Amino acid sequence: MKTRILGFVALAAVAAMTAIALFVVPADLNQGDAQRIMYPHVASAWLAYLSFGVTAVSGILWLWKRDLRWDALAVSGAEIGVMFTAFAIWGGMMWGRPVWGVYWQWEDPRLTTTALLLALYVGYLLFRRLTDDPERRATRAAIVGIVAAVDIPIVHFSVEWWRGLHQTATIASPDRVLNPAAPMIFVGTLLGMLGAFTLAWGYLMIRRYQLARAELAREEAVRIGRLEAVRRGVVRSEATR
Amino acid sequence: MTDAGFVVAAYAVIMGGLGLYTLTLWRRLVSARRELDRDDEVR
Numbered sequence: 504m505k506t507r508i509l510g511f512v513a514l515a516a517v518a519a520m521t522a523i524a525l526f527v528v529p530a531d532l533n534q535g536d537a538q539r540i541m542y543p544h545v546a547s548a549w550l551a552y553l554s555f556g557v558t559a560v561s562g563i564l565w566l567w568k569r570d571l572r573w574d575a576l577a578v579s580g581a582e583i584g585v586m587f588t589a590f591a592i593w594g595g596m597m598w599g600r601p602v603w604g605v606y607w608q609w610e611d612p613r614l615t616t617t618a619l620l621l622a623l624y625v626g627y628l629l630f631r632r633l634t635d636d637p638e639r640r641a642t643r644a645a646i647v648g649i650v651a652a653v654d655i656p657i658v659h660f661s662v663e664w665w666r667g668l669h670q671t672a673t674i675a676s677p678d679r680v681l682n683p684a685a686p687m688i689f690v691g692t693l694l695g696m697l698g699a700f701t702l703a704w705g706y707l708m709i710r711r712y713q714l715a716r717a718e719l720a721r722e723e724a725v726r727i728g729r730l731e732a733v734r735r736g737v738v739r740s741e742a743t744r
Numbered sequence: 745m746t747d748a749g750f751v752v753a754a755y756a757v758i759m760g761g762l763g764l765y766t767l768t769l770w771r772r773l774v775s776a777r778r779e780l781d782r783d784d785e786v787r
Contacts, residue, residue, distance in 0.1 A: 597754035
């Protein structure tokens with residue numbers, strides 16, 4: 504029931520912030536209306552980091568505690584992170600064409616490392632399908648998830664370490680969001696969209712985690728069913744084949 | 745509105761994708777729970 508309420512609150516928040524971003528906030532002096540794309544773009548990028556961070560931390564906790572609930576949380580973070588990374592890339596491309604003049608530039612370190620991040624976690628999800636054994640799958644996936652997470656700080660700091668088209672940090676920058684002279688309408692809308700998307704992320708994470716737990720329970724039920732069948736001689740065991 | 749096509753394309757894909765994923769996730773969850781209930785009934 505609480506999750507359902509969270510879902511409705513998230514839906515209302517995302518709808519309200521979308522309406523504000525599209526119809527209330529004035530167009531930017533330099534970027535025009537294309538700047539409106541920044542609100543969901545920045546929020547999506549933040550949630551991609553958060554999701555993959557959850558996957559990496561859950562992977563570590565699985566390796567430590569050997570509790571499959573951590574693996575369920577890890578796969579939830581990866582799947583939702585892939586979606587938000589794709590949204591961030593798409594939003595960035597739709598903003599880049601009118602403002603930079605190009606949809607994409609492979610020479611840009613932020614763009615390229617983000618594309619790599621997407622590929623790594625799509626790979627993570629595909630990698631999980633290589634085995635049906637839940638524990639083996641969790642261990643292998645945890646290692647892939649932890650290794651892939653190395654790309655998160657590289658994506659984040661790429662704009663500081665190397666030159667490219669992409670601007671430097673938005674949220675933590677004293678020249679942008681943290682600048683007291685920054686117009687409140689822009690800053691408030693950006694932070695509002697960030698909050699609304701984070702609520703939606705929370706709802707999706709809970710539902711995806713519930714799904715992962717249900718899938719694990721189903722796998723366990725099938726396994727037990729097969730063992731019982733083997734015991735009764737209905738199905739030949741793997742060893743007899 | 746300037747660059748309206750880009751703004752609409754960005755929001756349509758992001759918000760539409762979010763909605764579509766939520767709907768698909770909900771259906772997957774309902775289906776998985778139904779399978780579990782069926783297993784319990786069989787036992």
